[in-house]
Amino acid sequence: MPTNTLTINGEQVAVLQGESLLDACAKMGISLLTACHDNRLEAYGGCRTCLVDLDGAPRPVPACKTLTSAGMVVSTSGEQLETVRATIDEMLECIPAAALETWTDANRFIGYDPQQCIMCDRCVRYCDEIMQCNALEHVGQGVDAFIQPTQGDSFLDTSCELCGGCIGTCPTDALYSKQSLKVFNEQSDAVLSSTRTVCNYCGVGCVIDIESQGNNVIDIDAQTGVGPNDGHLCSKGRFAWQFINHPQRLTKPLVRNTESGELEETSWQNALSIAATKMLDIKQRHGADSLAFLASSRCTNEDVYALQKLARAIIGTNNVHSCAAT
Numbered sequence: 001m002p003t004n005t006l007t008i009n010g011e012q013v014a015v016l017q018g019e020s021l022l023d024a025c026a027k028m029g030i031s032l033l034t035a036c037h038d039n040r041l042e043a044y045g046g047c048r049t050c051l052v053d054l055d056g057a058p059r060p061v062p063a064c065k066t067l068t069s070a071g072m073v074v075s076t077s078g079e080q081l082e083t084v085r086a087t088i089d090e091m092l093e094c095i096p097a098a099a100l101e102t103w104t105d106a107n108r109f110i111g112y113d114p115q116q117c118i119m120c121d122r123c124v125r126y127c128d129e130i131m132q133c134n135a136l137e138h139v140g141q142g143v144d145a146f147i148q149p150t151q152g153d154s155f156l157d158t159s160c161e162l163c164g165g166c167i168g169t170c171p172t173d174a175l176y177s178k179q180s181l182k183v184f185n186e187q188s189d190a191v192l193s194s195t196r197t198v199c200n201y202c203g204v205g206c207v208i209d210i211e212s213q214g215n216n217v218i219d220i221d222a223q224t225g226v227g228p229n230d231g232h233l234c235s236k237g238r239f240a241w242q243f244i245n246h247p248q249r250l251t252k253p254l255v256r257n258t259e260s261g262e263l264e265e266t267s268w269q270n271a272l273s274i275a276a277t278k279m280l281d282i283k284q285r286h287g288a289d290s291l292a293f294l295a296s297s298r299c300t301n302e303d304v305y306a307l308q309k310l311a312r313a314i315i316g317t318n319n320v321h322s323c324a325a326t
């Protein structure tokens with residue numbers, strides 16, 4: 001693949017054609033501040049936090065939006081740059097007038113705090129470019145600008161799929177998960193921890209980070225550049241976690257009392273023993289094929305393997321299936 005060789009801060013670097021100055025800096029271990037940039041989106045160049053000096057250019061250029069070409073001479077620091085960056089910082093800290101009116105929305109999952117919004121449009125672009133939902137829009141200009149669900153409708157009345165990707169890409173938490181904030185506010189001072197694992201709602205295998213406090217899940221997020229999902233999640237993976245700590249969740253086996261007809265808690269040993277006895281009894285009376293085994297799509301591969309072993313090797317039937325296969 002053709003490369004370009006350029007000079008950054010006095011050192012030469014070779015990058016692939018089509019790569020940006022931001023990519024070139026990253027290759028050299030130079031980490032530039034960015035706000036509107038997300039590797040998964042088209043370069044935008046809107047916030048100007050990543051400005052660098054380019055020989056021959058009349059003013060600093062945004063590194064994320066400037067493609068490299070052979071012979072470029074670039075500098076990532078300097079007095080003039082620091083002055084410009086300080087001005088950009090001030091502008092980003094300027095709260096839009098619209099921030100005085102926080103919109104509320106009937107949906108249970110996505111909230112917006114305009115006071116945190118820097119109008120980088122990452123959420124709008126994510127929704128358009130990745131989700132192709134066009135469920136968010138940038139309204140107004142300058143200090144009157146704000147983000148809203150398209151045409152000011154509720155998210156529930158737009159084409160929003162509640163993937164939460166707009167929350168994931170938002171650099172300032174202006175867009176946030178309502179249920180995470182609620183649970184977080186109810187929690188104690190227990191230390192926050194993060195556990196990387198794999199979503200088991202379906203076979204895509206998205207890599208997720210479970211944020212928790214003690215035994216309580218606070219949030220589920222995903223990182224760009226990690227796993228097959230590259231930071232993307234669907235609504236189930238991102239938002240459907242409240243069952244984990246739900247008070248009505250079954251955590252102990254229940255067995256029906258034959259006299260009262262009521263379900264009663266019992267030990268796993270007793271529940272498994274009753275199930276095994278009844279299955280063997282049915283097999284004896286009606287044959288192995290009178291039994292069938294259905295695995296949940298929430299099971300791991302290992303669970304499903306063990307279940308088919310039970311069906312085929314112990315009971316002697318091929319009536320075994322997983323709902324994940326359909």
Ligand code: SF4
Pocket residue numbers: 110123126127131133134135136159160161162163164165166167
């Ligand atoms: S949740 Fe997904 S579909 Fe809905 S507005 Fe955000 S990015 Fe768009």
Ligand code: SF4
Pocket residue numbers: 116117118119120121122123124147166169170171172173174175
């Ligand atoms: S809500 Fe977040 S992602 Fe969207 S424009 Fe504001 S700061 Fe950027």
Ligand code: SF4
Pocket residue numbers: 199200201202203204205206229232233234235236237238
């Ligand atoms: S986040 Fe959605 S697509 Fe990804 S593994 Fe979970 S259920 Fe499947």
Ligand code: FES
Pocket residue numbers: 033034035036037044045046047048049050051062063064065
């Ligand atoms: S990150 Fe480059 S202009 Fe916003």
